Amino acid sequence: MHGDLLSEALAAVTTAPALSVNVYASAPWGSRFGGRGGYGFHVVVRGSCWLLHKGADPILLQPGDVVLVPSGEVHTLADPLDTEPVDLVANDRIGRVVVGGYGAETVLLSGAYRMEHGGRHPLLANLPDLVHLRDHGQHRLHTVVGLLSAEIEDSSPGNAAVVGALVDALLIYILRTWYEGRPTGWTAAMNDPAIGSTLHRIHSTPAEPWTVDRLAREAGLARATFTRRFTALVGEPPLTYLTRWRMITAARLLRREPKPLAAIGRQVGYNSEFAFAKAFKREYGLAPGEYRRNRSQSMKSRMGVGN
Template sequence: MDILSEAIAAIRTGSPTSGLFIRHAPWGRRYPIVPGAGFHVVLQGSCWVVPPNGEPMALGVGDVLFMPRGADHDLVDSLDSPVTERALPGEPREIVGPGVRTVLLCGAYELGRRHSVVGRSHPLLDELPEFVHLPARPGRHPALRGAVDLLAAEIAEPRPGSDAAVPALLEMLLLFILRSWFDEQADARSTGWAGAFADPAVAAVLRAVHAQPARAWTVPDLSDVAGVSRATLARRFAATVGEPPLAYVTRWRMLTAARLLRETDSGLGAVARRVGYTSEFAFAKAFKREYGLAPGRYRRAEDNPPLVAV
């Protein structure tokens, strides 16, 4: 089982949004926090991202900026330019002006965090920094560059089939952004989720839990799957995944349950059984502790998701 694909599928909600934006200097836009994740790709020109706290970052042609928790920020053509307006749904696609032209591909994803009591989705996203900057470098991340080029072309000049192509390309873009980030981290260190993918014992446990969330997992069971001692598994799992193995089992069960509630019409008893609960009451209690809503209310709320600004 592909750990990264399963994790993305478990947290992806709603439909992603995207658009091409043309800006002529001077310009500045404030991007408010969104209930999901956002991204910017510079297709032409350059700009600066200015976080509320922290140093500004320069973005050049081909650079990708990903905000896994939808952090608020400013985008400006120059650090001397004032921020004039907030970027909102219905934002003008072009801002005219006398200066240099910048073309941006911007978009947003919903990632199942908005109902979580603790504001989390999946640990591989929770560990990411507020701003993931993937600079364009010759020979680096060719799949990500290819997805950006294809998506930009479909949005700039829609053709028959574009309504199907754009959502699929947005899904690919999210995958390639995450893969590129973890590849870069693997080059530098072996902790975090980059280390989880590379550690055979931890990866084996993750695949087993993802494949069988209803199984009554125990630490001895998981250490047998990993092929290492319980103490070794506990140490390596916590260092990479960020929590003990059985805590992750519970987290994965709740993520799987939330996905089933969003995407299927299965009754609550059936959902409970598919994630390892023989008692619907015990399942509802655990689910509410994580999401702040009873399973039925969560399902109704997900039928009417909020708009995510681009």
Template sequence: MDVLSDAIAAMRTGRPHSSRTYRHAPWGIRFAPSNGAGFHVVLQGSAWLLPSGDGAEPVALGPGDVVFLSHGRGHGLASAPDVPLEDFALAPDGSWPKTEGDRAASTVLLCGAYQLDRARAHPLLAELPEVVHLPARVGEHASLRSAVELLGAELADAQPGSDAVIPALLDTMLLYILRAWWLREQAAGHATGWAAALRDPSVTAALYAIHDDPARPWTVEELGARAGLSRAAFARRFAASVGASPLAYLTWWRMTTAGRLLREEDLPLRQIAERAGYTSEFAFSRAFKREFGVAPGQYRRVRAAG
């Protein structure tokens, strides 16, 4: 698995939701804080993003602009910064409400939301800014634009298979948004932390090794060899970029993988322990409880009930 895809898969829970909406000025929507993340795309017309928080400035959005709010903060979206906001409400089944197409609408929006497990937020996502704004520019983010067009078409005119196509396109959009941000930070020379780590071939080689086979009893020497560095040089470089030592990150990723398996798979604890790199179910349970505060069986029951 590549690290970006793996980080998303580790946090994601449930099905993402989206809608294509048509608005007549003046209009304003208030989105409450949530545990997830969301995006807005202006397909036609214009809008203003109104971030929450002291000193947060409104962001003008034009046709083709994409904004991604990674930390679930409450925010507003409106035809103008001073328009009163109405609370956004989900449909009774928990999905986003649909609106009928209206050629006379002043603004057409494509909006979506992802459910994420904030308790195991991957540091790659935790480092994102509150608002990722990707303005529409000719020749940039072609893959993201294609995904937007495909998703917008599916939402505007559902066809056989749309129930499977739409979640897949939403997952694709999320990865394209993050990739676009990451490439922009690198091109501007602003890459730090994980954005810099994914640019460093030595650190990336070690991360790929960990993500590809977390059950392997990796040593710092072995990971350093994958990175093409001495043990000491690799350990310093890895910790400076990732924010944790190689073995600390390995343990964190093993436990994160185990948590996902407990949520999503009906596997015996012995198999989950093996996939997390533990030959003893007892040792795995002890390590899991130290990390999550509850035993694996209790974690599985609570997540199944919730």
């Protein structure tokens, strides 16, 4: 994939450290997950269980299977299938949870990525409601799983930082595995020399006064050919994507940096604060200042600060 577009897209919409726990479940057990947004994930480390999701047929998960729920919707894991589920409660962001009775044991690595408007990026919006990867011997993916499971059980200095890095890597490997098996759409866009380089330019310099003519020229294509290819692969025209990426970048800056609104607007290509506010509200439904206040309060609530 050209550059690091997948990492850039994820970094732009990830809002907080992920929750990650080892779940030790002994039959009979049933745990309900999701319902709070974000991307839920599960990896079956040992044993097996059933996945129930959105009224679809139950899916038997076996060792090595990986599940990602980009919709963040409620779903259930259970063994046996007809066990009445209860909400899984994790008291810490990193740790272990023990559930169930005294029967056959299933060990899971489960958690959730906290995402802000993840579906607004086309690369992530194209994900299905449920990503299920069977164990096909993806060595790197399962190496990360093994390291992460072991680190969650550890309390050595630097543990939180190591777990955070491994959880971030896990999501990259899940998505990489998913997209590499589907050589169309965004995979094709990122691997296309002209379109991939264009996406990298937009991502790295969103404040540049890009025009279709200039992007086409930099890509080495005629304007019509460039526009047609970009739209077909990315799913929207070049300037529509440019505006979207500018707003995604602006939202990240508003969440993380205390700069004046006008300064953030300039960082994403708007010399007029009014024009920036108008474009941002069209994308997020809130003015930039209101968005910042809301996200700041939300973060304080997650940390147990304030009312």
